[in-house]
Every structure is written in C-alpha cells, then in structure tokens.
Amino acid sequence: MSKLVIVGTVAFDAIETPFGKTDKILGGAATYIGLSASNFNVDSAAVSVVGGDFPQEYLDLLKDRNVDIEGIEIVKDGKTFFWSGKYHNDMNSRDTLTTELNVLEHFNPIVPENYKDADVVMLGNLHPLVQQGVLNQMTKKPKLAILDTMNFWMDIALDDLLSVIKNVDVITINDEEARQLTGEYSLVVAARKIQEMGPKYVVIKKGEHGALLFHDDNVFYAPALPLEEVFDPTGAGDTFAGGFAGYLAKTGDFSFENMKTAVIYGSTLASFCVEKFGTERMQNLTDKEIYKRLDQFKSLTQFDIELT
Amino acid sequence: MSKLVIVGTVAFDAIETPFGKTDKILGGAATYIGLSASNFNVDSAAVSVVGGDFPQEYLDLLKDRNVDIEGIEIVKDGKTFFWSGKYHNDMNSRDTLTTELNVLEHFNPIVPENYKDADVVMLGNLHPLVQQGVLNQMTKKPKLAILDTMNFWMDIALDDLLSVIKNVDVITINDEEARQLTGEYSLVVAARKIQEMGPKYVVIKKGEHGALLFHDDNVFYAPALPLEEVFDPTGAGDTFAGGFAGYLAKTGDFSFENMKTAVIYGSTLASFCVEKFGTERMQNLTDKEIYKRLDQFKSLTQFDIELT
Numbered sequence: 001m002s003k004l005v006i007v008g009t010v011a012f013d014a015i016e017t018p019f020g021k022t023d024k025i026l027g028g029a030a031t032y033i034g035l036s037a038s039n040f041n042v043d044s045a046a047v048s049v050v051g052g053d054f055p056q057e058y059l060d061l062l063k064d065r066n067v068d069i070e071g072i073e074i075v076k077d078g079k080t081f082f083w084s085g086k087y088h089n090d091m092n093s094r095d096t097l098t099t100e101l102n103v104l105e106h107f108n109p110i111v112p113e114n115y116k117d118a119d120v121v122m123l124g125n126l127h128p129l130v131q132q133g134v135l136n137q138m139t140k141k142p143k144l145a146i147l148d149t150m151n152f153w154m155d156i157a158l159d160d161l162l163s164v165i166k167n168v169d170v171i172t173i174n175d176e177e178a179r180q181l182t183g184e185y186s187l188v189v190a191a192r193k194i195q196e197m198g199p200k201y202v203v204i205k206k207g208e209h210g211a212l213l214f215h216d217d218n219v220f221y222a223p224a225l226p227l228e229e230v231f232d233p234t235g236a237g238d239t240f241a242g243g244f245a246g247y248l249a250k251t252g253d254f255s256f257e258n259m260k261t262a263v264i265y266g267s268t269l270a271s272f273c274v275e276k277f278g279t280e281r282m283q284n285l286t287d288k289e290i291y292k293r294l295d296q297f298k299s300l301t302q303f304d305i306e307l308t
Numbered sequence: 309m310s311k312l313v314i315v316g317t318v319a320f321d322a323i324e325t326p327f328g329k330t331d332k333i334l335g336g337a338a339t340y341i342g343l344s345a346s347n348f349n350v351d352s353a354a355v356s357v358v359g360g361d362f363p364q365e366y367l368d369l370l371k372d373r374n375v376d377i378e379g380i381e382i383v384k385d386g387k388t389f390f391w392s393g394k395y396h397n398d399m400n401s402r403d404t405l406t407t408e409l410n411v412l413e414h415f416n417p418i419v420p421e422n423y424k425d426a427d428v429v430m431l432g433n434l435h436p437l438v439q440q441g442v443l444n445q446m447t448k449k450p451k452l453a454i455l456d457t458m459n460f461w462m463d464i465a466l467d468d469l470l471s472v473i474k475n476v477d478v479i480t481i482n483d484e485e486a487r488q489l490t491g492e493y494s495l496v497v498a499a500r501k502i503q504e505m506g507p508k509y510v511v512i513k514k515g516e517h518g519a520l521l522f523h524d525d526n527v528f529y530a531p532a533l534p535l536e537e538v539f540d541p542t543g544a545g546d547t548f549a550g551g552f553a554g555y556l557a558k559t560g561d562f563s564f565e566n567m568k569t570a571v572i573y574g575s576t577l578a579s580f581c582v583e584k585f586g587t588e589r590m591q592n593l594t595d596k597e598i599y600k601r602l603d604q605f606k607s608l609t610q611f612d613i614e615l616t
Contacts, residue, residue, distance in 0.1 A: 090493065185398065188536045209517035212534060221608050223529035226520060228496045260611045294613055300529050301609045303568045305602055 004044040004249040005115050005142075006033045007134045008124025008238070009104065010054070010062075010072055013278060014084035017091065017232050025278040026058045027083065029124035029148070032235035034067035035282040036242025036269045037122070039290060040250040045115045047071035047134060049107045051078040061283065070112045078103035091230050092207060111137040119252065122245040123147040123168065124238060128160040135167055144254050146170040147199070148241050151177050166198040169254070172241050174205045187212060188219070201259060203244070205237055213263050215256045222263045223301060225271040225293065232277045236270045239282060243269035268293050312352040312557040313423050313450075314341045315442045316432025316546070317412065318362070318370075318380055321586060322392035325399065325540050333586040334366045335391065337432035337456070340543035342375035343590040344550025344577045345430070347598060348558040353423045355379035355442060357415045359386040369591065378420045386411035399538050400515060419445040427560065430553040431455040431476065432546060436468040443475055452562050454478040455507070456549050459485050474506040477562070480549050482513045495520060496527070509567060511552070513545055521571050523564045530571045531609060533579040533601065540585045544578045547590065551577035576601050 013027030030046045037044050045068035050059075052074065059069050079102040087094045109130055116139040123131040125148045135145060145168040153161045154177065165171060171194060179185055182193040191202040191214035202214040208230070210223040244259075244266035251258055268290060275281045321335030338354040345352050353376035358367075360382065367377050387410040395402045417438055424447040431439040433456045443453060453476040461469045462485065473479060479502060487493060490501040499510040499522035510522040516538070518531040552567075552574035559566055576598060583589045 186534075186536055186538070188534045206517065209514065210529075210531070219534055219608060220611070221518075221531035221534070222611075223518070223531065226494075226496045226527055226529070228494055230494070257612075261613055264611055264613060298613065300527060301611075303528070303530075303572055303609075304565075305569055305572060305606065 002042045002120065002249045002252060003115055003118035004037055004042045004245060005047060005111060005118045005121045005134065006030050006037065006044055006067075006124060006242075006245070007047040007109055007122070007131065008033055008126055009081050010046065010048040010050050011081040011083060013234060014082075014098070015232055015234050015277060016086040018087065018089050019231050020277070022277050024082065026061065027234065027278060028081065029126070029238045031062065031279060032238035032273065032282070033122055033124050033242035033245065034062055035065055035279055036239040036273075037246030037249070038065040038067055039243070039269065039285060039287070040246035042246060042249045044068065044246070044249070045071050045112050047109045047111055049073040049075060049103045051080040051103045052076040054080045065283070068112065068115070071110060071115070073110065075103045085234070087233065091233055109134050109137075119143045120245055120249040121145045122241060123164070124241065125150050128153055128157055128164045132160070132164040132167070135164070143252075144169050144248060146172065146241065146245050148172045148237070149177070151180055154180055162197065168199050170201040170203060171199040172203040172205060172237070172244070174207070174237065178202075178204050188214075191219075201256075203263065205240060207233070207236070211240065211263055211267060213256075213259055215259070218256055220256075220260045220263065222260075222267045223297075224267055225296060225300065227271065227274065230274045233274050234278060236273050239273040240266035240270040242266075264294065264297055268297055310350045310428065310557045310560055311423055311426035312345055312350045312553060313355060313419055313426045313429045313442065313446075314338050314345065314352055314375075314432060314550070314553070315355040315417055315430070315439065316341055316434055317389050318354065318356040318358050319389040319391060321542060322390075322406070323540055323542050323585060324394040326395065326397050327539055328585070330585050332390065334369065335542065335586060336389065337434070337546045339370065339587060340546035340581065340590070341430055341432050341550035341553065342370055343373055343587055344547040344581075345554030345557070346373040346375055347551070347577065347593060347595070348554035350554055350557045352376065352554070352557070353379050353420050355417045355419055357381040357383060357411045359388040359411045360384040362388045373591070376420065376423070379418060379423070381418065383411045393542070395541065399541055417442050417445075427451045428553055428557040429453045430549060431472070432549065433458050436461055436465055436472045440468070440472040440475070443472070451560075452477050452556060454480065454549065454553050456480045456545070457485070458482075459488055462488055470505065476507050478509040478511060479507040480511040480513060480545070480552070482515070482545065486510075486512050496522075509564075511571065513548060515541070515544070519548065519571055519575060521564075521567055523567070526564055528564075528568045528571065530568075530575045531605075532575055533604060533608065535579065535582065538582045541582050542586060544581050547581040548574040548578040550574075572602065572605055576605055
C-alpha cells in the first residue's frame, strides 16, 4: 500500500457558530487531514504533538480510522494546542478568540522510521520550519509533496515559508492568501507567480465557491456542493487537503488529469465535514455516502455542448 | 426564426475602474442583453426609451447587430437615462455616483406589433410594473418569460415585484439579492423559496464565482472563467442574461438539461464583456471566439470519475 505522511496540529478546538457552541473538542489540521485521507486505501501516519491532557479516546479514534499515531509525540507535562473561534452569521468569516500554542511551541517533528520512504507527504498548516523539518527526514525524495499554509506564516515567517515552498510540488492556499503571497488580485496571475516560486501545481481554495487547480496554462474549477445548511466550517480546508492527498497517494498518478479528480474528492469530503460540529461527520463516513455525493458532483457540473 | 422580446434600459453610463474612466458611453440592460443575444440566430427586439440626446450611431450599432429597435421610443425633448459608478479595487463592489432617470421616469413600454407573439421574453432590470406591462401586451403567453431584477426594486416596490415574479418561468438574480428576497442565507434554501414564489427555474449569479441553476431538486453550477484581467464588470449580468435567453430562444428547448447549456453560453458571453470598457468587447464578437471559449469552459469543468 502507498504511504502518506501527514504533518499538522492535533488539537483542542472550541467553536461557536450561529447554530451553537462546543466545549473543547478534537481538532487540528493533522486530525482533519488524517480522517479525510482514511477514506482511501493508504497507510497514513500523522506527525504531531499533544500534551498529557489529550484524551486517549481521541488517539484511539484516529487509530480506528487507520491513521498511524506513532508519530504523535505525547509531552506528558505539557498542554495540548488549543484554538477557539467564533463564526459570523455568514459563516464565511470568523474571529479567533484564543490561540494557546502550548506543546506546539517547541515541537520537533519526528517521522516514524517506516514512513521515511513515503511517496506522498502532506504538510499541513504549521510553521514552515516544521514543514521543512519533515521533508528533511525523508530518506528518499517523495514523489509528491503538498503544502498547506495560511496568512499567519506570511506575516511572521515569510522567508522560511518561501524556502519550503520551493521544495514542494503542490500548494493549497485560499484565495485571499494567494493574493497576499503574490500581491496580485487576479487568481490566474497569482497562480502563475506561485508556480514560479516552486510548486508546479497550485490549488486555490475558495470556500463555498469551490476550488481552482492551476498547472502551466491549464486550469480546472471544482465547485463546492451547494448545501442547505453549513453547520461548522472548521476543518473544511484540511479535509479538502486530506481527500486530495489521500486520493493521489492511493492512485499514485500525479498527472493534471488525475489531480482534477483528486480536487473533486477533496471537495466532496469537505462537503461532509461542514455538516456537523468538529470532526463528528468525518468519524464514520461510509464509502457509499461518498460515492453518492461524488455522483451529485458529477450532475452538478457536467453539461453537453456540441461545438461545430 | 424564433422571436425574443427584450425590455430594459438603453442608457448612458460613465464608468470608473482602477484601470481608467470613461465619459458617457453606451450602456443599459437592454443594450447588453441585445448585444449578447445577437450572437444567436434569433429575431430580437429591444423595448426601451431614450431621449433626444441619444446618438443615432448607438441605435445603428444595435441595428447592425440585428437588434430590432422599433420598440425603442425616442422622446425628442427628453434626456436619456444616465448612470455613473466607480468600482472598488477588488472590482467586486462599486459605488453609484449618479442616477438620472430622465425619460425612464414616465416610461410606458410598447411591444412592436409583430413581436407580441414572441416565444421568449427577457424582462431586464426595470421597475416591476414596466416588466408586467410588457407581459400584458403579449397576445399569446410566451413559452418562456425570464425576469432579471435587483435589490433596489425589493426596497421600493416589493409588492409589484412579487406580483410579476409570479408570472415568469425563470428568474436571474445575484446571490445577495436572493438572500434579501427570501431572508435565507443558504442559496439552496433561498432558491427553493423563490421557486415557491412562481419561477420554476432560478438562476443565482455569483459574479466571479459563477452561477447556479436550480429546478426542483436539481442544481447545476457553472463556473466563471478565471480571467487574467477584469477590466470593467459593467453589464456582465445583463450579458449573461442575454446569452441565456438568446440560446434558449434559438433552440426552443426549455428543459433543465438545455438550460444548463444556456447558463454556460451566458457565462461565456459575460467572460468577454468584462474584458473591455462598456460594450466595446461585445460589439464585434465572432462565433469563432465564442466557440473557442466554450471549449475552455468544457476543459475547465469536465472530469472523469469511475463510480463503482
């Protein structure tokens, strides 16, 4: 089976949306990526760190979904990374209420020995030096390195970010961040500039407006499924990345054509994620549900035009 | 040939964007709709009003693109409707600087005699009573009545708007307006509520994020073509409507499947409109250019997934 290395936070989140609020629940980029990638037949390992306060049941939950947790360091006398946020009424924007780095502050990622030759590495949103640290531990160059990041790192660690960006094949980034990174408003121009920075493939995430995949002069647009109700957008971007990476790891085909399909898988999985609070919807998703929704994506976008 | 009746403003626009500004140039909903629909092999007539200050060359321009101008009343001692606006840097929002209704204030639309049996009526953005006035003049019920409107009429003439909405088959409206009309944030729920108001088909325009077509439980998502440069968004929505109506009038097939194609034609034509100031790009568009761009739309959205 293909191997997938996932690096990112494993965390506590407290979330408030117009529909309700939660106490500290399971969150973190690596969590969402791992749960999403677990829908594909791959060996995946999460590389992260938690404190002694992190419940065993959360670790078990990941293990039960076939995410290898050997690479999740437990700092017994430390506290787990904690984020809390409140979404506005439109669910498209949010305020961060709390960010407690805790054990993340001195995180030194360790890739499990038997994952150092993984074909695919998914670098979830974390300090670019941590992302580079994971790449450095790989004994052979991964066939595909994917990087997710956010504006925070552009603000405080741009040089480190630009260094690691040089070393990856794909970047996933949201529209505002693509604009910030390049100073370009047009996403077409922004994507071209990002390709010049290193990644041959650029995925621009637009939330409820879908995602764009750029490569050379090719562009592919995957819509987001219009939903009756968005309950909690937390983790949607990571779930997208997990579906994208998981599908590519499973198929081992890193062509533009196959990446289009990977983007659709990512969008499909993200559409489930937002239906419930936190990771709830992702914990027991079935293949049947996924296939049904993929079918909806097909009818959502497919049309026939005879060009003469 | 199929007949298409178009009602809407024929106007002067003065536009300022980050890329430059214009003096009074040709504008108006019926102008953009007419120019866009002229790319299909249909007999179309614009129903509108202008003042004595309206240049003959603008009327000739419409005539040259096969838009019948018999229904454009010329009020010799009146002044043409004038709008001016300034776009913000992101090109997604704008401030209206001037609105001079002028001859539009007492506009009484008159549908040319030989268009009163038209199969398709496109009611461009105007006072709902004017839109209803056009429908009232049709000697036989059109096979397809399409209505475009905006928040302004919801604010000042909601009852009249709800009355005419009852009598149309399709409504085209932007996302914010759909939310305002229904009080629902979810576009899926908003579209369902609008269908209950009358129109069996609801097209929600999302600007650079594309358009959604709803009918019963079916939904179709047409992306907007990602562009290097958006020069002037003025008229893009009307150009979309003109392409949509023109294609449907030409084919005479008003099924959901064919409306999907109509949405793609609308999006394709709108993608040209924004490339230059005002109507400039629409004045001499060729079939060859349109087909080339339709082909881009196909590769933009088509993907293969084998569902097992």
